[in-house]
Amino acid sequence: MDIIRRNNVTLTGNPQGPTVVLAHGFGCDQNMWRLTVPALAEDYRVVLFDYVGSGRSDLSSFSEDRYASLDGYARDVVEVCEALDLRDAVFVGHSVSAMTGVLAAAMAPERIGALVMVAPSPRYIDEDGYRGGFSAQDIDELLESLDSNYLGWSAAMAPVIMGNPDQPELGEELKNSFCATDPDMARVFARTTFLSDSRDDLKKVSVPTLVLECTQDVIAPREVGAFVHQTIPGSTIVTLDATGHCPHMSAPDATNEAIKSFLAGLR
Template identity: 80%
Template sequence: MLAHGFGCDQNMWRLVVPMLAEKFRLVLFDYVGSGRSDLSAWSEQRYSTLDGYALDVVEVCEELDLREVIFVGHSVSAVVGVLAAAQAPRRISQLVMVAPSPRYIDEDGYRGGFSADDIGELLESLESNYLGWSAAMGPVIMGNDDRPELGEELAASFCATDPDMARVFARTTFLSDSRNDLKSVAVPTLVLECRQDVIAPREVGAYVHAAIAGSRLVTLDATGHCPQLSAPQATAEAIIEFIELAR
């Protein structure tokens, strides 16, 4: 099961899908409020916490009667997968966390990559001018200046999201603190990080790896926060190797 991050949809996985589909049955979906989901099902109350997104995952698993799911979550969805595995332990058997971050705000003894003021300014900018924020931040988050088309694609994905729903998802994402939830993970877990990522620096990958007993940490030779687009072959190969080793 491939789960997208904030401001995105399942199309973000399209470059790794052909490689993964050669070996596995794939399930892709859009969270409610994203992509081609049923926007009428969106509720600000439900999606003001990451548990609401985890419930989306559990409901998809139940509807399709999925078991032994290998959950591949990008960015905030990596943590959503942790929560979903706790909610439905008989459904999810492995986790792949792509560029995860359990907390974005720095704290004494913890580096998330942003100060509280940074996040406050980010959210204020997003809420006051979402389209402008999307155009400016897409290339920054993508982090591949030599391939501007990737940043433009991410910006377009942000722009396609309803601004009111994106505002709620952004607050839910950037103000979350799921560090304690990592300790509950009891399934084989792969932590995939990029060697340079403005959203999830390598200190975060090291923290997640240390917090999840028995997890495996792989640093991709990639930059930016979306290796499934910037380095799809390396991303797919790391996922396949992990799954095969865990069998």
């Protein structure tokens, strides 16, 4: 029960159905999946949680040492799966959580039987032969801005990350989510996220994997989606008719349809 409380674990949906774990990205919490849960609830048992430092997690459990690498967040996932005794669950991870799912599946292969990666990126910084979407200077400046004025950074970046200026309420919601996160903990998560490099981990994925990308995404451009798809053996990629980095919020119908189609193929 300590893990359940620590990560604010919520169970919903069909208790007799296969299990789907929904994992949020940086600066978010489980509420960001509210448009996905109803699409899955009839046929699947749905597990939601907040990473330590996010949402309604137990903030007293936060450790900068633990969460200075994605392994710490992956351990959260594994411990939640162990607490619920999950077997062969489908892990749906948004943004950086897609890579957390990759690491968790390697740590506890009996717990995670498939991956859905929503707008994933294994590496945000451009390097020779690889386009992540940002130069090293871009990321340094982003982190410096976040360190010096987190609330100002949140207000400026949330609409850019969300995209969809025709739906300004979505950018406002993301901004509010960022601003509700403890700034010190958000800085750790941001540094862990934007400086991570999980490219080599993709080669080790051995479970069925769906990669969902958007037609336009400033955080994870389509070159990144192609790289993830090409590097994970046997993976499937779907390009959603959606823009921005949060298609489960801005284009929930298309996102849910792609996820459900993939899940149906696993049964």
